[in-house]
Amino acid sequence: MNSKVNAIIISEADNVAVAIEPINKDDVVYYLDKKGNTIEITALDDIKIYHKIAIVDIKKNEPVVKYGEHIGFAIRDIKIGEHIHDHNIEGRRENLEAIE
Numbered sequence: 001m002n003s004k005v006n007a008i009i010i011s012e013a014d015n016v017a018v019a020i021e022p023i024n025k026d027d028v029v030y031y032l033d034k035k036g037n038t039i040e041i042t043a044l045d046d047i048k049i050y051h052k053i054a055i056v057d058i059k060k061n062e063p064v065v066k067y068g069e070h071i072g073f074a075i076r077d078i079k080i081g082e083h084i085h086d087h088n089i090e091g092r093r094e095n096l097e098a099i100e
Contacts, residue, residue, distance in 0.1 A: 004038065007031040007053060011068030016052040016084050018066070023047040029081070031055070045083035052084035064089050 007017035007029050017031045029041045039055070047053050052066060058078040063070040072089040082088070 004030045005032060009033070009055065011065070013065050013068045015054065015056050015058055015063075015065045017055050019047045019049055019051055019053060022049050023053070029053060041081050043083075044079060044081040047083050054078045054080050054082045054084055056080055 006021050006023055006027075007019050009017050009031055012034050017029065019029075023029055023043045023046070025043055025046050027043045029043050029047075031039055033039055041053075041055060043053060052064075057080050058064060058074045060074050060077050062074050064072045064074060064084060072091040074088060075090050076088055078084065078088050
């Protein structure tokens with residue numbers, strides 16, 4: 001594994017990476033794509049360890065995808081490199097009441 005890697009993705013469908021160490025604003029974020037290529041983006045915010053960072057631009061109302069699963073929807077446009085958390089996404093869960 002590349003020693004510079006400071007974030008990970010699990011699925012090619014992901015539009016966020018997860019920080020595996022604290023990342024400061026303006027730091028370069030390094031993660032490996034599924035082909036093993038090192039991808040670099042610049043952090044626009046401080047990112048706490050295990051928090052998410054956008055790896056592509058995400059438009060308002062588009063799904064946020066982590067580990068290949070929709071975890072919520074953008075409540076505003078989110079730029080590549082931005083911290084992803086409850087200030088810019090809204091979780092939406094399935095209505096499971098109808099399932100018996």
